[in-house]
Amino acid sequence: MNHQDIENLVKRINVDTANGPVDQRVQQVVVRLVSDLFKAIEDLDLQPSEVWKGLEYLTDAGQANELGLLAAGIGLEHFLDLRADEADAKAGVTGGTPRTIEGPLYVAGAPESVGFARMDDGTESDHVDTLIIEGVVTDTEGQILPNAKVEIWHANSLGNYSFFDKSQSDFNLRRTIYTDENGRYTALTTMPVGYGCPPDGTTQALLNKLGRHGNRPSHVHYFISAPSFRKLTTQFNIEGDQYLWDDFAFATRDGLVATAVEVKEPAEIQRRGLDKPFKHIQFDIKLVKEAAQIPSAEVERRRASA
The missing domain is CATH 2.60.130.10 (Aromatic compound dioxygenase)
Structure with a gap:
């Protein structure tokens, strides 16, 4: 499946099915993240067992209260700091x-x-x-x-x-x-x-x-x-x-x-x-x-x- 097909699929699943009030920001984020995830699955040829192992890992990390630690370990917190630094610099702060x-x-x-x-x-x-x-x-x-x-x-x-x-x-x-x-x-x-x-x-x-x-x-x-x-x-x-x-x-x-x-x-x-x-x-x-x-x-x- 090519990337355009994936984007169309995600829109059909997560946008076109809406039949009530929509939080536009949440919809925007979900569509982007799910699209990127589906593209990664396709590009890396992730097998179903690998996908489920990943979900199981996130479940275990949440139950262990380690998602905050994981955010630091994979550089997510540091990345947010770097983005904030860029925003400050652009604003002359x-x-x-x-x-x-x-x-x-x-x-x-x-x-x-x-x-x-x-x-x-x-x-x-x-x-x-x-x-x-x-x-x-x-x-x-x-x-x-x-x-x-x-x-x-x-x-x-x-x-x-x-x-x-x-x-x-x-x-x-x-x-x-x-x-x-x-x-x-x-x-x-x-x-x-x-x-x-x-x-x-x-x-x-x-x-x-x-x-x-x-x-x-x-x-x-x-x-x-x-x-x-x-x-x-x-x-x-x-x-x-x-x-x-x-x-x-x-x-x-x-x-x-x-x-x-x-x-x-x-x-x-x-x-x-x-x-x-x-x-x-x-x-x-x-x-x-x-x-x-x-x-x-x-x-x-x-x-x-x-």
């Missing part, structure tokens, strides 16, 4: 901190504070390095932004996230910090580590077929928002990790690599209220002003809520 993927592990409702928050519950502090993350939130002209909302989340020393890992306390390593009058935020936490996809999960099963690993470098996630500014979804990956530029989720980008500096000076340790050396990361953030001529930076998607 420049100068902000780079965006990168959200991933599937955000949880709404983290405890809120102003200026400072301790993120960890202390269960790993005896065997994991203490980390202080701090920075200033400004606009692209360098003007500070007090009361900007900085949401931060990251993995523990085993590469696991609270809420999804039921052994952790509620909102461990998850906080919302509003910047102080100087536009500053400070998070006292523990050093995160990278993680891999569940080895027996559906995402890793596909990556195995592609000859790919499923590992991420050590990283920390952010949402940053302020009135009249575009919401920023980003993260920094930590320099020195073996997967820094080999992230299976393609989230490492120029401008989003952070260096964890070891601090050993007794006076600085005391000033921070600590009793041992710690790691320090400076991560300043620049937000761009909202603009009407480009798509919203607020992404509507289903997210966990504790």
